Amino acid sequence: MSPAPRRSGSGAKDVLAWLERRGTKKNVAMLSRYGITARDPFGVTVGDLRKYAKGLGTDHALAAALWASGRYEAQLLAAFVDDPEQVTTRQMNVWAADFDNWAVTDTVCFALFDRSPLAWKRIPVWAKSKHEFTKRGAFALLWSLSVHDRKAADAVFVRCLPLVERAAADERDLVKKGVDMALRAVGKRNVALHAAAVATARRLAATEGGSSRWIGRHALRELESPAVKRRLAKARRG
Incomplete structure (x- = not known):
């Protein structure tokens, strides 16, 4: 090279x-x-x-x-x-508006934006966006923070679950998949968040068809699997 x-x-x-x-x-x-x-x-x-x-x-x-x-x-x-410490809110919004494919969206959220102290405030803003990839960015960021932000309190994730529930009705495939991944990631973080995510997934699964039902069922399939439950129980025991 x-x-x-x-x-x-x-x-x-x-x-x-x-x-x-x-x-x-x-x-x-x-x-x-x-x-x-x-x-x-x-x-x-x-x-x-x-x-x-x-x-x-x-x-x-x-x-x-x-x-x-x-x-x-x-x-x-x-x-x-x-440098995530130099990233500004304006930069995050400009870049999110420029997102035009899932790979750039997810890479920016996982490699840069989730390390910014401004990340959490972008999620509710972008979740309301009509732009497909900006909206996916909200949930790619939640997904990434679920994995990388080890210090975040459970409450900040719980506050994002209503955003997940509302966005689940978006039929666009790349938004749908982003919402699904975010919900599953939150639910795999710890036992308490698992319970909250499962409750959200069950409500979605009970809806009449569409992307909401698909997300709910797909998330439950993983979150209620023996492998996930064993891992969470093991983590709880320390």
């Missing part, structure tokens, strides 16, 4: 040039197999991007420039190199 450009160099131009050299048509063709509707992709694998990002280090200005390029892999790199 080509070495990462020096941070004292031209920055984004060097990175974009590396992406151009590294990309392949085969990798571009693979994106559609995963339902990734990326704009003007280079064709660089996520594995290569993660390795390359380590060489770039943390660079907020570079992240902004890469994001502004609008190119798929450049935006993934932006999430990997940005």
Whole structure:
């Protein structure tokens, strides 16, 4: 792999040039197999991007420039190199409005936004969005925080469950799947949240068809599985 450009160099131009050299048509063709509707992709694998990002280090200005390029892999790199402490509410809203495929949405939420102290306040705002990927971002963020924010109190997750319940009626597939993953992630966090998530899932499963019923049934299938119950019981015992 080509070495990462020096941070004292031209920055984004060097990175974009590396992406151009590294990309392949085969990798571009693979994106559609995963339902990734990326704009003007280079064709660089996520594995290569993660390795390359380590060489770039943390660079907020570079992240902004890469994001502004609008190119798929450049935006993934932006999430990997940005500094969550420098991320602002405005940046989060602008980037969320730019989300145009599930891979960028989920990567930004899991690799960057969930590490920002501003993350929790974005969930209820984005959950009301009409934009498909901004709305998915709300639940990708809740999903990610369920996994990564070890210090968060149960109450903040419980407050998000009504958002899950309302958004479950959205029939758009990528919103539906994001809501489902968020509900399951909350329910797997601990015994108390498991009970709250199961109650939400049961209400959804009892609705008459549509995405709400699908989410409820799908979530219950995992949350009430012996494997999940054993893991939660073991964690409770310490």
